[in-house]
Amino acid sequence: MSKGRFGAHGGQYIPETLMNAVIELEEAYDFYKNDPAFNAELSALLNDYAGRPSLLYYAEKMTKDLGGAKIYLKREDLNHTGAHKINNVLGQTLLAKKMGKTRVIAETGAGQHGVATATAAALMGLECEIFMGEEDTRRQALNVYKMRLLGAKVHAVTSGTATLKDAVSETMREWTNRVADTHYVLGSVMGPHPFPTIVRDFQAVISKEIKQQMLEKEGRLPDVVFACVGGGSNAIGAFYHFINDKSVYLIGCEAAGRGVGTPETAATIGTGKPGIFHGMQSYFCQDEYGQIAPVYSISAGLDYPGIGPEHADLHDRGRAKYAAVTDDEAVDAFEYLSRTEGIIPAIESAHAVAYAMRLAPLMSGDKLFVINLSGRGDKDCAAIARYRGEELSE
Amino acid sequence: MSDIKKAFEKNKAFIAFLTCGDPDLETSAQLIAAIAEAGADVIELGIPFSDPTAEGPVIQGANLRALSQGVTAEKVFALVRTVRQTVFVPLVFMTYANVVFSYGTERFLKTAAEAGMDGLILPDVPFEEKADFAAACKRHGLDFISLIAPTSKARIAMIAQEAEGFIYCVSSLGVTGVRGEITSNIDGMVQLVREVTDTPVAVGFGISTPEQAKTMAQKADGVIVGSAIVKLIAEHGKNAAPYVAEYVRAMKQTVLQAE
Numbered sequence: 001m002s003k004g005r006f007g008a009h010g011g012q013y014i015p016e017t018l019m020n021a022v023i024e025l026e027e028a029y030d031f032y033k034n035d036p037a038f039n040a041e042l043s044a045l046l047n048d049y050a051g052r053p054s055l056l057y058y059a060e061k062m063t064k065d066l067g068g069a070k071i072y073l074k075r076e077d078l079n080h081t082g083a084h085k086i087n088n089v090l091g092q093t094l095l096a097k098k099m100g101k102t103r104v105i106a107e108t109g110a111g112q113h114g115v116a117t118a119t120a121a122a123l124m125g126l127e128c129e130i131f132m133g134e135e136d137t138r139r140q141a142l143n144v145y146k147m148r149l150l151g152a153k154v155h156a157v158t159s160g161t162a163t164l165k166d167a168v169s170e171t172m173r174e175w176t177n178r179v180a181d182t183h184y185v186l187g188s189v190m191g192p193h194p195f196p197t198i199v200r201d202f203q204a205v206i207s208k209e210i211k212q213q214m215l216e217k218e219g220r221l222p223d224v225v226f227a228c229v230g231g232g233s234n235a236i237g238a239f240y241h242f243i244n245d246k247s248v249y250l251i252g253c254e255a256a257g258r259g260v261g262t263p264e265t266a267a268t269i270g271t272g273k274p275g276i277f278h279g280m281q282s283y284f285c286q287d288e289y290g291q292i293a294p295v296y297s298i299s300a301g302l303d304y305p306g307i308g309p310e311h312a313d314l315h316d317r318g319r320a321k322y323a324a325v326t327d328d329e330a331v332d333a334f335e336y337l338s339r340t341e342g343i344i345p346a347i348e349s350a351h352a353v354a355y356a357m358r359l360a361p362l363m364s365g366d367k368l369f370v371i372n373l374s375g376r377g378d379k380d381c382a383a384i385a386r387y388r389g390e391e392l393s394e
Numbered sequence: 395m396s397d398i399k400k401a402f403e404k405n406k407a408f409i410a411f412l413t414c415g416d417p418d419l420e421t422s423a424q425l426i427a428a429i430a431e432a433g434a435d436v437i438e439l440g441i442p443f444s445d446p447t448a449e450g451p452v453i454q455g456a457n458l459r460a461l462s463q464g465v466t467a468e469k470v471f472a473l474v475r476t477v478r479q480t481v482f483v484p485l486v487f488m489t490y491a492n493v494v495f496s497y498g499t500e501r502f503l504k505t506a507a508e509a510g511m512d513g514l515i516l517p518d519v520p521f522e523e524k525a526d527f528a529a530a531c532k533r534h535g536l537d538f539i540s541l542i543a544p545t546s547k548a549r550i551a552m553i554a555q556e557a558e559g560f561i562y563c564v565s566s567l568g569v570t571g572v573r574g575e576i577t578s579n580i581d582g583m584v585q586l587v588r589e590v591t592d593t594p595v596a597v598g599f600g601i602s603t604p605e606q607a608k609t610m611a612q613k614a615d616g617v618i619v620g621s622a623i624v625k626l627i628a629e630h631g632k633n634a635a636p637y638v639a640e641y642v643r644a645m646k647q648t649v650l651q652a653e
Contacts, residue, residue: 002522002523003522012520013491013518013520013523014518015448015518016520016521016542016543016545016549016564017567017568018545019520019522159451160444160445166445169445172447173447173448173450173568173569176448178567179545273496275495275496276492277491277492278447279518281495286492286496288496289466290493290494291443291461292445
C-alpha cells in the first residue's frame with residue numbers, strides 16, 4: 001500500500017491527520033501535471049516572472065585558471081528571488097490555488113525558500129506564514145525582513161536546535177493544526193509522498209535546460225554535473241534529465257561542516273544511516289538509538305540531518321556520487337568565484353563549486369563540467385565576513 | 395482476545411500516558427506503579443524521541459528532559475522488566491517510527507514482548523505504512539494500535555477494519571496538548587468505527603478536566619490523558635507520584651460515571 005518509493009526510500013510517514021491532505025494533493029497534482037492550461041500558466045510564470053530559462057555560462061577564466069575541465073555554470077542565481085527555489089514555489093503555489101487553498105505555510109533554512117514562497121504568495125494573493133529556526137533568523141536577518149516586506153508572517157522556531165530541521169517539524173505541526181484551507185509548500189525533495197516527486201518535477205526544468213543548452217553550445221552532453229545537496233532539490237533538478245544518460249557523472253556535494261570526522265557536520269550520506277523521519281524513509285544523521293543528530297554547517301540551507309529519498313536511492317544504486325565539502329573549502333570557493341568570475345555564489349552553491357575546483361585540474365581539457373549555481377551569495381556576505389574575522393554593519 | 399481489548403470489557407477505560415525517564419527512570423517506575431494502583435486500565439509509555447512531530451510543547455519538553463538523562467530504548471526495556479513484577483495492566487509503547495526502525499523493528503518488538511509489553515503506537519506511521527510494524531507486532535503478540543483523526547472521514551472504515559487492541563481517536567486537529575474545548579464530531583467518528591468493528595475506541599488529545607473526560611467517555615469506550623499528567627510530573631518532579639495518583643483516581647471515577 002505504501003506509495004512514493006524510490007527503492008527502499010520514501011513513503012508517507014506522517015500523522016493520520018495529514019493523510020487525506022497528501023492524498024488530495026497527489027490527486028490534484030496527477031490531474032494538473034497533464035493539464036495543458038496549468039502547464040501554459042506555469043511556463044508563463046517561469047519565463048516572464050522568474051526569468052527562465054536561466055543562462056548556461058562558460059566560465060572561461062575559471063577554466064583557464066584551474067587548467068583542466070571546461071567549466072560551465074548553470075545560473076540559477078539569476079532567477080527572480082536569487083535561487084532555484086522559485087521554480088518549485090511557483091509550481092506549488094499555482095497548484096495550491098487551483099486546489100482552492102487560500103493560505104500557504106513553509107519552512108525555511110537560509111531564507112531563500114521562505115522568500116520565494118512569500119514572493120509567490122504575494123503574487124497570487126495567498127496568505128503566507130513562514131517557519132524559520134531562531135538561530136537561522138539571526139544568521140539570515142535580511143531574508144526575514146524581506147519575507148515581512150512581502151507580506152508574510154515569520155515565526156521564529158525555538159524548539160530543538162532552532163534550525164531547518166525544527167522549522168520543518170514546526171511547519172508539519174502547524175499543518176496538522178490547520179489543514180483544510182492550507183497548503184504546505186515544502187521546499188525540498190523530501191517529506192512524505194507526493195512532495196519528493198512534485199518538487200523534483202518542478203525543479204527538473206534545470207536539467208532539461210542544461211541538456212538543451214549544452215547540446216547547442218558543445219554538441220554533446222556534459223561529463224559531470226555538480227550540485228550542492230541539503231534536502232537535495234537543486235541537485236535533483238540538475239540531475240533528473242541525465243539519470244538515464246549513463247555517461248554523465250552526477251555528483252552531489254554535501255556540507256561536511258568542520259569535517260565528516262567531527263560531530264559538527266551535516267553530511268548525511270557521508271555520516272548518516274537509514275532511518276524514518278519527516279515523512280520519509282531515507283538516510284539521516286542520527287545516534288545509535290535513532291535520535292536525530294544535531295547537525296552543523298556554515299550554510300543554513302544545507303544544515304539538515306536528512307536527504308531526499310530519491311537521492312538516497314541514487315546513492316544506493318551508485319548512479320550518483322555524494323562527496324563532502326567542508327566550511328573552509330566552501331568559503332574559499334565563495335571567494336574564488338567572486339574574484340575570478342565576478343559572480344558571488346550562495347554559500348550552499350559554493351560547496352559544489354569547491355568540489356568541482358578539486359576535480360577540474362585532474363581532468364583533460366575535453367571534459368565538460370556543469371556546476372549548478374543554485375543561488376546568489378548576497379545573503380551570505382555578512383556571515384562570510386564574520387568567518388574571516390570581519391564585522392559588517394549594514 | 396488481547397489483554398488490551400479485555401481492559402475495555404468491564405467498563406469505560408481510562409488510559410494514562412507518561413514519558414519514560416521524565417524526570418528520571420526511577421521516578422517513572424514509581425509513577426507507573428502509582429498510576430496502575432490508582433485505577434488506570436491501560437498505561438502508555440512514551441519512549442523519548444529527539445523530534446516528536448506530533449507533540450505539543452508539554453510532551454516535547456518531557457522528551458527533551460528524558461533524553462538529557464540519557465534514556466534509550468534499552469533503558470526503557472529494563473524499566474518495563476522492573477515494573478512488570480508489580481504492574482499487571484496492559485502497557486503500550488508510544489514512540490516514533492525511527493526509534494523502532496533504528497533498533498531493528500523485529501528485534502525491538504521481540505525485546506518489547508519479552509519485557510512484557512502489550513502494544514505499540516507510532517503516530518508517524520499511518521495505515522499505508524503500517525505493514526512492517528504491524529507484522530512484527532503480530533509475530534510477537536503485541537497489538538499495533540491505529541489512529542483515526544477528525545480529517546480521516548472515509549478512511550475510518552478501512553483503518554477500523556484492521557485495527558487491533560483499541561482505536562486511538564484523535565479528538566482534534568493539531569498536536570497533543572491541553573485544549574479548552576473539543577469541537578470535533580466524535581459521535582460521528584465512533585459511529586463510522588462501529589459500522590465495521592467492535593474494537594473499542596478511546597479518545598485522546600486535549601483532554602484534561604473531569605468534565606471533558608466524562609463527555610468523551612460517554613461518546614466512546616475510553617479516554618486517553620497525556621499532557622495533563624506530564625504537566626503534573628513537570629511541576630512536581632521526583633515527588634510527582636502521589637499527585638499523579640490522585641489525579642488518575644479522580645479521572646477514573648468520572649470516566650466510570652459515564653456509563
